[in-house]
Amino acid sequence: MTVLQDWLGFLPQLASGLWVSIVVCLAAVVVGLPLGLVLALGSSGRSRAVRWPAIAVVEIGRGAPALVVLQVFYFGLPSAGVTLSSTLAACLALALTTAAYTSEIIRGGLQAVPRGELEATEALGMSRPDALRFVVIPQGIRVAIPPLMGFGVLIFQATSLAYTIALPELLGRAYSIGSSTFQYLSVLALAGLMYAAVTIPASLLTDRVERRMSRHLA
Secondary structure: OHHHHHHHHHHHHHHHHHHHHHHHHHHHHHHHHHHHHHHHHHHOOOOHHHHHHHHHHHHHHHHOOHHHHHHHHHHHHHHHOOOOOHHHHHHHHHHHHHHHHHHHHHHHHHHOOOHHHHHHHHHOOOOHHHHHHHHHHHHHHHHHHHHHHHHHHHHHHHHHHHHHHOOOOHHHHHHHHHHHHOOHHHHHHHHHHHHHHHHHHHHHHHHHHHHHHHHHHO
């Protein structure tokens, strides 16, 4: 009974932190996905001047841990004269990570478009930009939707790393409560349940979408 009473007392602050986590996740995805598409197109491009820089950004973004990227944006950039709030630093850092990883997912989706579709666009006399815009990208994105949704769940979980840059997200709120009440086990358990309350339904939705799309594509 005492645990439930404690949880009721912790809940308002943790709910506020959960909202911050969701907002940061959505911002990272909204910014990262379009950038990921640009990187996917760039890394698949014919021009070396475009392809190699895009590949470099993707490899650096995938190779650097998200925690390191967060530290660079928040603690490193001030040395270069750029100071960001913890919220903006978290959004931009996770957006970069999102772009790097989703670019490979999107590139795989684009390459999954049947060769016959490309030959049809050539037969119709469509330019390469039009073929990408009206045929390749729509179909490729459709194939990539389930893994992109799954990665979105991972980014939501990765927002917990932002407590290291003083962002008052869910884990940061939990640590703050624990430091003032010394009830770390209780508050962290509740925070874990709140993460699960978001990630489990999202994962089930991803699986359902993937099954439906697999049947349709089959």
